[in-house]
Amino acid sequence: MLDHETNELLTRVGPNTPCGNLLRRYWHPVGYSSELSEAGQTRRVRILGEDLVLARTSGGDVLLVQERCPHRGASLLYGFVEGQNIRCAYHGWLYNAAGECIERPFESAKASRVCKKMIESYATHECGGLIFAYMGPAEHKPAFPNWDILVRNDGVRHFEVQEDLACNWFQVQENAVDVTHTFYTHSKYFEHLGMSDESGFGKPFKRFGFQRFDWGIVKSWEYESAGRGWGNLMVFPNMLRIMTEMHWRVPVDDTTTRIVWVSFTPSADGSSVQTGEPPKIVRQPARTDEGGRYLMDTFMSQDAMAVETQGAILDRSRENLGASDRGIVMFRQMLQEQIATVQQGGRPMANVYGEAPAITDLREWMGGYLPMSCAPDPTFRQSRDFTEIFNDSHIEYEIPANSPVMRG
Ligand code: FES
Numbered sequence: 001m002l003d004h005e006t007n008e009l010l011t012r013v014g015p016n017t018p019c020g021n022l023l024r025r026y027w028h029p030v031g032y033s034s035e036l037s038e039a040g041q042t043r044r045v046r047i048l049g050e051d052l053v054l055a056r057t058s059g060g061d062v063l064l065v066q067e068r069c070p071h072r073g074a075s076l077l078y079g080f081v082e083g084q085n086i087r088c089a090y091h092g093w094l095y096n097a098a099g100e101c102i103e104r105p106f107e108s109a110k111a112s113r114v115c116k117k118m119i120e121s122y123a124t125h126e127c128g129g130l131i132f133a134y135m136g137p138a139e140h141k142p143a144f145p146n147w148d149i150l151v152r153n154d155g156v157r158h159f160e161v162q163e164d165l166a167c168n169w170f171q172v173q174e175n176a177v178d179v180t181h182t183f184y185t186h187s188k189y190f191e192h193l194g195m196s197d198e199s200g201f202g203k204p205f206k207r208f209g210f211q212r213f214d215w216g217i218v219k220s221w222e223y224e225s226a227g228r229g230w231g232n233l234m235v236f237p238n239m240l241r242i243m244t245e246m247h248w249r250v251p252v253d254d255t256t257t258r259i260v261w262v263s264f265t266p267s268a269d270g271s272s273v274q275t276g277e278p279p280k281i282v283r284q285p286a287r288t289d290e291g292g293r294y295l296m297d298t299f300m301s302q303d304a305m306a307v308e309t310q311g312a313i314l315d316r317s318r319e320n321l322g323a324s325d326r327g328i329v330m331f332r333q334m335l336q337e338q339i340a341t342v343q344q345g346g347r348p349m350a351n352v353y354g355e356a357p358a359i360t361d362l363r364e365w366m367g368g369y370l371p372m373s374c375a376p377d378p379t380f381r382q383s384r385d386f387t388e389i390f391n392d393s394h395i396e397y398e399i400p401a402n403s404p405v406m407r408g
């Protein structure tokens with residue numbers, strides 16, 4: 001349970017909000033490279049409550065600027081891309097990547113030369129077919145982490161696109177540390193509908209645990225017949241990494257969340273694959289029927305039911321957490337602590353400053369029995385034992401012996 005004030009603190013993401021300021025310290029995916037394949041193309045994007053425009057320049061870079069032109073408010077979505085700059089299609093004011101107005105065609109030469117920052121503009125970086133944005137202060141810009149799933153070349157990537165979720169980002173991301181939901185929300189629901197479930201989440205469940213690690217929270221579990229496993233990482237602040245997938249829960253605004261979903265299909269023998277094609281964008285079927293009832297026949301529909309029915313912004317002052325919800329508590333503490341770090345002028349966790357690593361390979365944090373909602377990776381080799389990952393800070397929870405989940 002959280003008081004109203006703390007709930008507001010952890011959920012509001014707009015400019016100059018404490019959580020918004022924290023989230024702006026990370027790279028977030030804001031578009032697909034293939035949707036801006038040609039110079040001059042523009043696309044509207046709303047992120048962290050800001051309306052922005054992406055534009056492909058003739059140099060091949062991607063500009064990310066505020067949508068509204070500050071002259072008389074027209075949309076830069078219709079702007080002309082000129083070299084590395086964008087010109088408003090209403091009266092022709094010209095802006096560069098730094099957001100400076102560098103030309104006003106109907107003003108005197110002197111007035112037109114005024115070169116000052118007039119629009120918001122943000123840094124972008126492309127990797128693995130995604131366009132990322134950094135919307136925080138320039139002096140704190142982290143290196144791009146080069147997540148393994150985006151830079152590996154021993155397979156092919158595709159993106160699974162679903163409709164935005166009509167709820168706040170934090171309840172979507174809390175689901176990433178909600179280990180227990182996998183039993184009923186997924187496995188039992190598939191069973192309820194008479195569908196097959198290969199995930200392995202429905203086995204008799206014995207215990208589960210959580211531990212902080214460099215990138216967020218690593219989870220552990222033990223199933224009666226399958227043994228121990230760990231991984232399914234909550235990558236701070238808004239990612240989930242499972243064996244062949246990574247999901248970003250991107251806050252569009254306070255009550256809308258976009259899931260950017262990367263799936264990786266490794267080549268069977270680990271050899272490199274060069275298709276030359278951009279990753280495919282695969283649109284997912286609707287999660288609800290025409291009457292708005294969740295179909296509950298896919299992981300996406302099941303998770304959407306869980307998080308959207310909590311309300312646009314879950315009122316955490318009315319919930320009743322149990323001892324089994326300790327992953328949720330750990331994540332809330334982590335988020336509060338990192339918000340405070342930024343408020344005090346510090347740099348938040350789960351970022352790299354200085355030189356970018358060639359690869360951030362999160363597979364080293366996975367091992368043992370891996371129940372999974374995604375395809376397995378036949379090339380995966382566990383690199384570390386349980387005892388090399390977990391220490392005294394590992395918080396475990398034993399499921400009571402008489403619980404129905406012990407019967408599977
Ligand atoms: S509104 Fe953009 S130049 Fe006038």
Ligand SMILES: [Fe+2]
Pocket residue numbers: 175181182185186299303
């Ligand atoms: Fe789920």
